[in-house]
Amino acid sequence: MATFTHPKTSLFGGARIPMPTATKSRTFAPFRVRMALQDSGPSIAVVGVTGAVGQEFLSVLHDRDFPYRSIKMLASKRSAGQKLSFQGRSYVVEELTGGSFDGVDIALFSAGGSISKEFGPIAVEKGTIVVDNSSAFRMQDDVPLVVPEVNPEAMEGIKAGKGKGALIANPNCSTIICLMAATPLHRHSKVKRMVVSTYQAASGAGAAAMRELEQQTHEVLEGKPVTCEIFQRQYAFNLFSHNSAVLPNGYNEEEMKLVKETRKIWNDKDVKVTATCIRVPVMRAHAESVNLEFENPLDEDTARDILKKAPGVVVIDDRAANNFPTPLEVSNKDDVAVGRIRRDVSQEGNYGLDIFVCGDQIRKGAALNAVQIAELLL
Amino acid sequence: MATFTHPKTSLFGGARIPMPTATKSRTFAPFRVRMALQDSGPSIAVVGVTGAVGQEFLSVLHDRDFPYRSIKMLASKRSAGQKLSFQGRSYVVEELTGGSFDGVDIALFSAGGSISKEFGPIAVEKGTIVVDNSSAFRMQDDVPLVVPEVNPEAMEGIKAGKGKGALIANPNCSTIICLMAATPLHRHSKVKRMVVSTYQAASGAGAAAMRELEQQTHEVLEGKPVTCEIFQRQYAFNLFSHNSAVLPNGYNEEEMKLVKETRKIWNDKDVKVTATCIRVPVMRAHAESVNLEFENPLDEDTARDILKKAPGVVVIDDRAANNFPTPLEVSNKDDVAVGRIRRDVSQEGNYGLDIFVCGDQIRKGAALNAVQIAELLL
Incomplete structure (x- = not known):
């Protein structure tokens, strides 16, 4: 299987720090089957497969x-011809063209906004359901953001x-991670306002940014x-x-994604959000400090219980041991970890x-959420 | 002169990235003179001089x-006997004892809370004014927190x-840095509530923590x-x-320092503060994302003008160039840098x-503020 791997588990996360119930979200898939390659399954395409x-x-x-x-396996001309092994079979990476989507049921796109804008509508025209990881269509009224x-x-x-065919947009990574924790609380007590400060990893800027962080660290030392x-x-x-x-209002695009995507995903034009988005020297997991204001009361014990039961969420909130979520701990994990749950004084x-x-x-923040969307299409 | 120096300027900050008007705060000292060693000056002591x-x-x-x-030059028994050079003269580090403060006018303490609790009152008894960097006396009613x-x-x-003699407390580093920027705005429009998320450097946990971060980074790579x-x-x-x-309310001590010290320094029991304090892998400068709610209106242009005129503050807020404050840029600098100044949507x-x-x-966050306090004593 072709996967993006690094030998240094302590740099990119890994098995070093075990995470409780880390597989919980894997049972989410309602259509889970044991045999992946099967005649009854959809034909799929991965666009930007080498990223x-x-x-x-x-x-x-x-x-x-x-x-x-x-x-x-689809990518740019530059990557076409590369060989990939996936589930015991060999594949050759093909150049993405207008003809790539003939007979394709589901296409997972992650090749940047301009590729999505050019090829997304072509794929839809051919009857393909596009799950798009870029921001190209997220705020378009007729495109679900899920x-x-x-x-x-x-x-x-x-x-x-x-x-x-259809377009479905995958939200911004910071929005997904924030809303995984905030939504169960929102459902209980309605969030009126949210103040978010992010601690974002290099991976959001792509594999080259991760390599630059590693290289710079060597150079500094x-x-x-x-x-x-x-x-x-x-x-x-x-x-x-x-x-x-x-942007002219002083927010950067990443911050305004949090503001606008939250409103669309919650279908709540009145929810107030502000965000400050910061990149920190961490490899592949984001952290977010989230302050919540509710319309109806919600004590911290109830909040903790709600989060413990939430799908795809794991609570790490051990005050005595000062043990709370860290980016390294959730790296390569499915679940979003939540902690420091406390009444705002x-x-x-x-x-x-x-x-x-x-x-x-x-x-x-990207691939898992898109594949979960694809599972809902089955 | 004995100073804490590292050869790697890009790790600990330095001259690499010039900072505009970085010397502005140096003109703050109202009693500045050109000759440091002089008969008319006070006798001083530095407690914890090797840290x-x-x-x-x-x-x-x-x-x-x-x-x-x-x-x-005072320190623990372990460090006593070490030689230090300061302004062209040689000094021998002396062991801190009850007799250390005879004839000392001003003592700068930074040797941890328990040393301050033991020797601070002894020094005061001998007629010494103690400027204490620990949290030992900060919330004591009769001790100014400045x-x-x-x-x-x-x-x-x-x-x-x-x-x-007298005790004067130096506030917590996160509180000082936050209030340097928030206070000029507070004076104009009265802050009602403040939501702070910190990005704190290794240095707050001491030189050994900085060395551990460096060592771990080598190991991971x-x-x-x-x-x-x-x-x-x-x-x-x-x-x-x-x-x-x-603490029992779910906040850690660092966060409650921000909450309580702000009230004391602003002499405002009603100001509402919440904070989430996070350590990030940065060497010696803190960053803080601060959301402010005001009693009276304050537009962002007025705020920027106010901050540009504030002593000890430098504004770095270039939206077009995406140039805003970074910890590396303020490392080894006196001024607190402020940017991302924008109306909260x-x-x-x-x-x-x-x-x-x-x-x-x-x-x-520590030494400069304490010396500025000492300057007010002259």
Whole structure:
């Protein structure tokens, strides 16, 4: 199987720190079957298969026994011709063209917004259901924006195998990770306002950014000048405001995704969100400090119980041992971890909570969520 | 001069990235003189002189031409006998004892809370004014808690050379850095509520924590198991909830310092503060994401103008170039840097702002602030 792997488990996370009930979310898939390659499954395509998220698509499809009768490996001309092994079979990476989607039921896209904008509509025209990881269509009214644990109803009626194409958007990684924890609480007591500060990993800027962080760290430790190709500043032993463009209102695009996508996913135009998005020198999992204001009271014990029962969420909240979620711990894991659950002392009564959330940016923040969407199409 | 130096400027910050008007706060000292060693100056003592903050005390005293007629280098028995060079003279580190403060006008303490609790009152008894960097006396009603740019009036009437001892507490580093930026805005429009998320450097846990972060980073890059002596987890390429004890209300001690010290420094029992304190793999400067709610309106342009004029504050807020404060940039600098100044879209009208603040934890967060307090004693 082709997967994006690194030998250094302590850099990218791994088995070193065991995480309780880390497999809980894997039972979410309502259509789980044991035989992945089967005639009754859909024909699928992975667009951008050689990228970090593309590779994680394959890893997640494998881990979840996603059924398929055929799979196409698609990428840019530059990567075409590369060989991939997946579930014991060999595949050749094909160049993405307008003809790539003939007979394809489901396509998982992660090749950047411009590729999605160009090829997404072509695929839909051919009857393919596109699950798109870019921001190209997220805020388009007729495109569902889905976190399967949160708003599966938004894609009701869209099913594979009917020959009818559709676009479904995968939300921004920070939004997914935040809402995995905030939604169960929102359902109980209605969130009025949310103040989010993020601690975002290198992976959100792609595999090259992860390599740059590693290279810069070597250079700093060796006393050499740092190489700045992806980011225009030193990233090693430093942090900086998210690299997305800053809009006229002073928010960067990443922050406004949190503001706008939350409203769309919760189908609540009135929910107030502000966010400050910061990149920290961590490899592949995001952390978020989330302050919540509720319309109805919610004490911290009830909140903890709600989160313990939430699908895809694991609670790590041991005050005595000072043990709370860390990005390293959730790296390569499916579940979003929540901790530091406490009554906000700056709000009256039980109308406010502070929580701290960590989730793997490549997995639940991108590939896993997209494959879960694809599972809802079966 | 004995200073705490490292050869790797890109790890610990340094001259690599110039910072605009970085020397602005140096003109703050109202009693600045050019000749440091002079008969008319006070006799001073530095307690904990071999530690990271102790060494920075010497560096700041030198940089600011602090006047003194004599200086005692005090530390634990273990460090006694070490030789130090300061401003061209040699000193031998003396063991801290009850007799150390005979004839000492001002003592700068940074040797931990238990040393402050034991020797602070002894020094005061001998007529010494103690500027204490620990948390031992901060919340004691009769002890001023001072950020010189914010509340110098709290120590009015306390002067060196009168033979009358006193305790003055240096606030927590996160509190100092936050209030340097929040106070000028508070004075204009009154802060009602503040939601703070911190990105705290290794230095706050001492020089050994900085060394552990460096060592762990080497180990991770080399694929070795990481050494965990200071923190019970991997710090390199990771982050975690602040290591201070978690209190029954679910906040850790660092967070409650921000809550309580803000009220005391602003002399405002009603100001509401919540904080989430996180350690990130950065060496010596803290960053803080601060969401502000105001009683009276304050638009972002006015806020920016106010901050540009604030002593000890530098505004780095270039939206077009995506250039905002970073911890590396403020490392070894006096000023606190503020950016990402924007109207909070989650609040009505101009009653809310988001800002992002960075400040050197050892310098303004500890040694510089203490020396500025000492300058007010002259």
